[in-house]
Amino acid sequence: MNRYSTHTCQELRTSHEGETVRLSGWIHRQRDHGGILFIDLRDAHGVTQVVVRPDRDCFEETKHLRVESVITVTGKVCHRPEENINEKIPTGEVEVIVDELEVQSSAEILPLQVADENDVPESMRLKYRFLDLRRESMQKKIMLRSQVIASIREQMQTMDFMEIQTPILTKSSPEGARDYLVPSRVHPGKFYALPQAPQQFKQLLMVSGFPRYFQIAPCFRDEDARADRSPGEFYQLDMEMAFVEQDDVFEVIERLMTHLFDKYSDWPVTETPFPRIPYREAMMRYGSDKPDLRIPFEIQDVSEIFKESDFRVFRSAVEQGGVVRALPIPETEGQPRSFVDGLEAFAKENGARGLAYVVFPKGGGKLKGPVAKYLGEAELEKLKQLPGCGEGATCFLLAGAENFVAQLAGRLRVEIAKQLDRFEKNVYKFCWIVDYPMFEQEEETGKIEFSHNPFSMPQGGMDALLNKDPLDILAFQYDIVCNGVELSSGAIRNHRPDIMYKAFEIAGYDNSVVDKQFGGMIRAFQFGAPPHGGIAPGVDRIVMMLADETSIREVIAFPMTPGAEDLLMDAPSEVSPEQLKELHIRLELPKPKKQKNAPQKTEPGTSPSSATS
């Protein structure tokens, strides 16, 4: 007989009656009736009730075992009497009458309960993650993650993609997020960087003649966390294809996403092809480049209506080159005053001076709202006719500079949907955001910068770079978005050195900078590079959506806190002086801050390249 188990804790049925079996697992719950002891024994597969009777040697010892102790029991499978069947568990018709019980590992008093999935502070869960992971909900999520990753590999292989590993210790690159640096022992004063993504390597693989590459790739970025963004590290399905256009990439990803979301969720998924929304249109209609299409209302431009309005606030906004945008919300007439007050406070927190709105009562009664009296009949009627507006609706109005208004209206749209719970439920709404601008102007300095990825091919190629206003040039750059979560960015890459140099020149970098920072890639492009493009969906985010979670940490086995700490391993930590010496590093720590605005005196010892934004 196997030393630890003959069956799992979810296998036994009435057909096993009379067999002598062995089970190992954790004590999930214990019920002590004095003369008889019931233990729910749990393993990764399920729970089986085992019964200890007082005539067994182990009876007294067993009574004092705490939950979550690990035991091995040997005994006979018995059919439970009709009245004692537990229909809640698959093994509920049987139980194991214990002959022998071996304690493999006894448990201390638990800092958090495994069997009761009550709320526990996340810091506690992370510190005792090994206990937290035992809970059924976490087991399911980690299992789901495993299956999703397996399916991704299977699908990608089926579509003739090759999985290829790329280096983890690599070169710091000046653009993008802050790098995690690794000091070199062999080369004093030099550092490796952990890759923010295998971007350059995958492009090199295209040049190397592997036309379909993928990798479940760890990515490292030293940036602050969000609910849907893990600090430090995360995983991407990194992929790249040679001799493709944008639609070819879309087709592969749509096929993959549809497969994953159909397989691992019951919710309906957007039919392929997913809608393609140009960036500027997304900013107009949703005030965001990751629009949540489950929200049934949209932003509308009403600058025309107010161009010659008597209401000076709106008119002057338009005259000064700004815009007026409307966000009509149907069926809100009955909302309490606190609704609009709360939203006004929200708008102010986000930098607005105020929040104008008009309520159109049902039956055509007197209009409500602070600006109603300043607006003319014709203007009000036009607002009322807007799609989504009309009787019973509240029409919010925002005026000012276009980018600001668009963004604020977008945030307001999501906030209102949250407050009124107006999301379409149990559905996955995908879309592509396409036609990102190649460059953007930094507001303070007026400097032209890459708006997304410097490796994207500008639409129109060299001709566009030479002849168009940089701010009008679009890139073959795209995002895929699901329910307001950005799953991925990608692009058709710029594989032409001449176009690359020119693009960087527009962003203010001369050729030598390009050669220095991206020398490997530029050199590769001079020896015959195929046109190529790709994308890199976030694996954690995909699993998060499939698990219907809003925090990415729920689908990562050992996540860091938003403060970039691992509470279980206690990382980051100090290292020994010997280790530092070997790495040629001397610490210069900031003063412990006592009062506010403590003067910053420390400068990084070396600053190899000036990081752009």
Add this chain to the structure above:
RNA sequence: GGGGACGUAGCUCAAUCGGUUAGAGUACUGGACUGUCGAUCCAGUGGUUGCGGGUUCGAGUCCCGUCGUCCUCGCCA
């Protein structure tokens, strides 16, 4: 770095307008019980109300500071 919310027993929460000995569930310890399955019943242990200061006759409650946690903005090629 900025803003917001929160912080009471190991954990989840309660405590009237600032009022007298800070309660309950769970966990833990002991006891009772031979058919439970979130077992039940009895008893017990467990608290510097995050920390520091202030206001007050009196502070878990009000004020200031600080620390921690989460959310968010900046940031995320």
